[in-house]
Amino acid sequence: MCTSEKLLEHIEVLRNKMMTVAIEKGFTSKESIKLSQELDRMLNRYSRKKNVTEK
Template sequence: MNDTDKLLKEIEYLRKKMSSIALSEGITSPESILLSQELDRLLNIYENQKR
């Protein structure tokens, strides 16, 4: 498994976790926000790798 595959797996994991937390605790909960920020960071890394 290469770095891009690992990154995509981590992105998918965080998406699912963030959705679950947002449904149970609310989209503005501190944990939802932290997960969203981490997901944004990983998505930016992924976009930069594609270039």
């Protein structure tokens, strides 16, 4: 399992990639949507991990 720091790094990389693709190919392109969904999964994973460590 990833550490919180590595997860945040991955989230930032995905966010930057998604924005680049969205600007180049459009916000509703298949690739932009795929990256957005992956980013959502990583953000949810981070949120769950953070909630567990805070309890």
